Amino acid sequence: MSDAGGIEIPTDVPRQVPLRRNKGFRMLWIGQVLSDTGTQISGIAYPLLVLALTHSAVLAGVVGTVRAITVLCVQLPAGALADRFDRRRTMMVCDITRAALLALLGILIVLDLASWQVVLAVSVIEGAAGAVFDPSAAAALPGIVPDGQLEQAWAATEARTYGAGLAGPALGGVLFGVGRAVPFLADAVSYAVSFGMVSRIRGRFRPENPAGRKALWREVTDGLQLVWQVPILRAALIQTPLVNFAFSGVIFSTILAMQQHGTPTTVIGLVQAAIAAGGLLGAMVAPRLQGRMRLATLAATITLAGALLFGAAALLIPSPLVAAPVALALLLAPAANAALVAVVLRSAPEEIRGRVISTVMMAATALATLAPLIAGLIVQHMSGTWAVGTFAATTAVAAVLCLILPGFRHPESPAAASG
Secondary structure, eight states: OOOTTSOOOOSSSOOOOOGGGOHHHHHHHHHHHHHHHHHHHHHHHHHHHHHHHHOOHHHHHHHHHHHHHHHHHHHHHHHHHHTTSOHHHHHHHHHHHHHHHHHHHHHHHHTTOOOHHHHHHHHHHHHHHHHHHHHHHHHHGGGTSOGGGHHHHHHHHHHHHHHHHHHHHHHHHHHHHHOTTHHHHHHHHHHHHHHHHHHTOOSOOSOOOTTOOOOHHHHHHHHHHHHHHSHHHHHHHHHHHHHHHHHHHHHHHHHHHHHHTTOOHHHHHHHHHHHHHHHHHHHHHHHHHTTTSOHHHHHHHHHHHHHHHHHHHHHHTTSGGGHHHHHHHTTTHHHHHHHHHHHHHHHSOGGGHHHHHHHHHHHHHHGGGGHHHHHHHHHHHTOHHHHHHHHHHHHHHHHHHHHHOGGGGSOOOGGGGGO
């Protein structure tokens, strides 16, 4: 399949070349580097803008919370939508929608017409569009890279995410200092560029459904049922929420504990950057682990090491040295995530892939939304040491689950679905 201005990708099986020479993946990756960085930029700018408009920390928190709840609620139907429509076109619609919204918000800020209600509406719709984009992008990946490169491709995605998390917030603060509208206009440009990149990818991204369409909620249920039927996915559905809850809780607890002890915000920012650097380094190492460690082995290793390292971190709080064990705990996270996503993509039939990936991702991240609240309560009423220790114990529980859940004791293959 060819196009004068486009990119050639075989319709059925992508040709195996190094990822850096895979034009389709390169376009997707570059577009997402920019849009992820833009999301991080606006992510810090939203509360800053609400604070500037209302002088209310409560309203700033409301905007963030409502957005997070919206994203969580949209994830499952978003997976069903990824299986109904052409996934590339879905990504393009999401990108252009977000670009237009952020540009409109920037214009309203310049004209002094923005209110916190407007910011809330833009934040919620933009977050929902992102929740629709993600399962479509993940489900489209096997049409862009060969099966044997799925782990490597997702490791590159993890590197992109950690890199954006490292650079985006600092850049967002600087741009907000230049002008309140600047971070949002920059994010709008990032989505526009992503739209241009995605539009150049060629291939077949419309899933086939020979059984016909059902009601949306029934299609969502089909995804849930398949995940529960595959032993390795069922095990991941039980274990990964605890892992993400613990990691999120530890990171948030370190921030609160250091603030409570009067640590300068600059130092806190450096500690968070050092922790993110651990994840970024892990993403760079992850391709070397491809094929050498199974998902079950990675899951057991990361949880056992995490429990020990978080225990050490609990003893170091509130010293900035706490960054070292937390960053080390993140080293294997990208490889484990890449292995999990590859198993999900291989286990799911093409026509239901979006629903399966959205189900696993929603389950993996849902419990983590409670981590800041739990961390805050423990830090306030006990101490940062107790908070991190609690999350270390949670990681130890996740490690035990790796040893006892049947899905982690068998090879990860689509054939396991029959079990």
